[in-house]
Amino acid sequence: MKHIVLFLHDFRGGGAERVSVRLANGLVDLGARVNLIVLNDTGPMKNELNPSIMIHELTAKRMAFCPLELGSLVNHLAPDIVISHMTHANVSACLAAKLFGFSHKLIVVEHNVMQTNFKIVNSVSVKLAYLLTKLVYRIPKKVIAVSAAVKGSITRFTGVENIEVIFNPVVNQDLLDYKVSSTKYAHPWFHQEMPVFVAVGSLTPQKNFKHLLKSFALLIKNQPARLLILGEGPQRAELELDIVNLGILDSVELLGYVGNVYDFIAQADALIMSSAWEGLPTVLIEALSLSTKVVSTNCEGGSAEILAQGQYGILVPVHDCHSLAQAMKEVLTRSFEDLKQRASLFSIDESARQYYNL
Structure with a gap:
């Protein structure tokens, strides 16, 4: 049985959160053992999660402060694959993977057009996370884009070319x-x-x-x-x-x-x-x-x-x-x-x- 860990911020009702929950449930249906690591164990999408999935809430409440705790927990769980969603979480996951030696297991998923997001956001921490992707997106085993347009944006923004497109899990x-x-x-x-x-x-x-x-x-x-x-x-x-x-x-x-x-x-x-x-x-x-x-x-x-x-x-x-x-x-x-x-x-x-x- 393949053991897969997913990492995301929380269970809010946004598109990325819905996608993460659907993916977790879909992986369980394929026979995988799935754990979810989150910063905040709240939000409406939590109710849609398969009850067999164990949730681990980190004590750190900001992505910038979680790489050490995240890396330690991943090594304790010892999964075959770690899948991270969204830019902020991806940067923390990449840093944790580098520090704790699970880069060969890490998959990061980018959900948005990077250059446009970078230009629009006002948050200094978000802009910093985007800038860090130019370095850390070379760490994981694979970078996944949810569309061809997102794939192109990742390459243009980060210079990374080892990118695969997998459409979001939406329809059953x-x-x-x-x-x-x-x-x-x-x-x-x-x-x-x-x-x-x-x-x-x-x-x-x-x-x-x-x-x-x-x-x-x-x-x-x-x-x-x-x-x-x-x-x-x-x-x-x-x-x-x-x-x-x-x-x-x-x-x-x-x-x-x-x-x-x-x-x-x-x-x-x-x-x-x-x-x-x-x-x-x-x-x-x-x-x-x-x-x-x-x-x-x-x-x-x-x-x-x-x-x-x-x-x-x-x-x-x-x-x-x-x-x-x-x-x-x-x-x-x-x-x-x-x-x-x-x-x-x-x-x-x-x-x-x-x-x-x-």
Whole structure:
């Protein structure tokens, strides 16, 4: 039985956390013994973890302070493979591997476009972590990118070329077969005639919801519609003010974190992704799995890969409010074929199998 350790920050409801939990569960299904090491043993995704997976919470509460404790714990657990997710965790894992001699077991997974993230973030510690990748990403056995776009960004930013692409584990048969009750509505707006758009993501500059709100305000000048945004984050107050100033208070709701987004996505007329950049946007794959039409910015990242350059959804330029508004109107009358078949390329089983065989 292969023994695999996964390392991540916590169990928050973000895309990387969901991916990590799905991967852990998928590895268990393949027969692996899995341990999870975290800085913080809290968050909604913890409830979705296979109960056979043992969780180890470090006493250090910041990534910068954890390499010694992490390295000691990894050597105590003596796994065959260590898989780390996200840049901050990856840097700490690389330092621990170098100090404690498990570089030959370490796999680091990069989820985002590195140059763009580095330019956007204001945190000194985050910028330092990115700069350190130029040195430490030469330590692990393998660097994994979640899309071809992310792979290119890693090489351009760090100079590292030994990179393999493994798509995120997103889809299983339960998701492809997911059914929403015909009499139970996730939100009262779905029970009405007016089209409802759904957007999902943290309320941060990366998701570019300020741009989405401006686009939506343009749309409803000649196309009545409503918009539900699922997610929480530091821009909430700013977005609430934008909703008031744009005069769309009766047509938009910020619902905060929602545990089950599938009912909302499945009942929506379309899912809208307005991101300024991404890695491999899970929500697009989930929408395809549920046969929900999508409009997405053609941002730096994996959206064009998922949608096959527009074959499975509408792609629009980033920061172009008029194009996004027009696409939201257009998608209501467009049809797309084989959405579930496209989504099945991003299966949990296939992703877990590729990690298991590294």
